[in-house]
Amino acid sequence: MKAIVKYGQGPDMVELRDVPEPKIRPGTVMIEVQRAAVCGWDIEMWKHTMANPVKVPVIQGHEFCGVIAEVGDGVRDWQVGDRVACETSAEVCGKCYSCRTGDYQVCPERRGYGYGVDGAFTRYVVARKEILHRIPAGLGFDEASLTEPFCVVHHALSDPVKVIPGDTSVIIGPGPIGIISCQMARLMGAARTVLVGMQNDVNRMSVAKTRNWADFTINVSETDPVKAITEITEGKGADLAIDCAGNTPAFSTALESVRRNGRVVKIGWGPKPFNQSLDVLLRKSLTVYGTFGHNWHNWEAVLGLFTAKRLDPAGLISGVVPLAGWHEAFEKVHSTQAVKMVLAPNQ
Ligand SMILES: [Zn+2]
Ligand SMILES: [Zn+2]
Incomplete structure (x- = not known):
């Protein structure tokens, strides 16, 4: 599958390349990505000006949503075809104080999509079932791909x-x-x-x-x-x-x-x-x-506010382009010509 990969520890070391499809594990689902939004963090990885280290090579992208394409062993509540928005805490320890008190976003062992583990600027992403959220009927994938940055702000201004x-x-x-x-x-x-x-x-x-x-x-x-x-x-x-x-x-x-x-x-x-x-x-x-990140209740709240039209994610979207248009999309965000650009890996 095609993916936007940061392959080196330097500026402009990002390219569209072929990578193997990920493997589903027990307790996870395979998501076919419909939309993945470009974050300022993705631009910082591209220009290598990030405040935090990243592993390479890594598939970029952490603001995404899609459709469940496959369900792993031990997953009962989700089915193939379900529309989901996915949190960014791809891996956490599940045992530390923060994990046990529901603040897993600050788990010292947290690894996030798009810099710690492979992200969503590609066709398929594997996600553990605990970080999935159902996209309400009537809410489109373009809007749902912006759930994550709204959750950052929802968390900061409510917690x-x-x-x-x-x-x-x-x-x-x-x-x-x-x-x-x-x-x-x-x-x-x-x-x-x-x-x-x-x-x-x-x-x-x-x-x-x-x-x-x-x-x-x-x-x-x-x-x-x-x-x-x-x-x-x-x-x-x-x-x-x-x-x-x-x-x-x-x-x-x-x-x-x-x-x-x-x-x-x-x-x-x-x-x-x-x-x-x-x-x-x-x-x-x-x-x-x-403040750092967001957790489960922020996601449910933001998706509810999108559906009720109390927040306006669509108003931030300057364009939706296929993966092959990533460079132009990154450039538009970098130059501040665009507010948000959204990639459509299914196109
Ligand atoms: Zn982001
Ligand atoms: Zn933990």
Whole structure:
């Protein structure tokens, strides 16, 4: 089968190549991938700028959905033909404290699709039955392939920190996670969402503004974001800042733009060392949260919200292309011309 494989520890060492089909094991199912969305992480693997190491060679892709093509021994609840969205925690130990308390996404032995084990930019993926979710009738594969990034945000904004109705939420970094954060914060009752980005984010910021996910957009190349947020909030500062960019200036803007006793959540990864004083945490009595991944209940919640049309995954999709178009799709995401590109390995 054809697959998009990262084959070396360097930039641009990704290609479409033939690989053997995976083998089904007891307790797993074989999924025929219908759609797999391109993540910022896939671009970082392509350009070799990831914050975390990856094994090579590896088939990329972790945001996916499909149809069950084969059911392994010991799997009773799933049948051939079932439409499924699949979580990214391909392997976990099942025995550690995190696994036993339901937070298996932070299992120290977790290996995720697309960097730790072979992922979904190909025809077939094997998945253990515990990480499957039924795609509700009426929800298409294009939309369902975006469940994962919405779960990242659902987890961040419902487990470590909550949006409180009436909040002014500042979202820094208008990539897909930032734009999804605007949608989620509004859904959770934010009075205002303020999306902060740079000059090369203007296309994505205008998507968020046009669709009313962001009430305000701030281009830091033209406007001082802290000053603008102070004005928008009539001197108070934002209640919550969501750092979806991950670099030092973004984190600094998050800390400076929230009010006293404000909250900051860091979703974005960044390879740069942190090089500023943390005394602002004391001066303003701030709380900073970290977040990682998502687990079972986030998936069920997001699929329900998609089906109820309370979230809008389709609005993020800039194009759907077959596997052979991967390079152009990656390029469009890399250049920020696209918000989300989706690959269709079945075409
Ligand atoms: Zn992703
Ligand atoms: Zn574990």
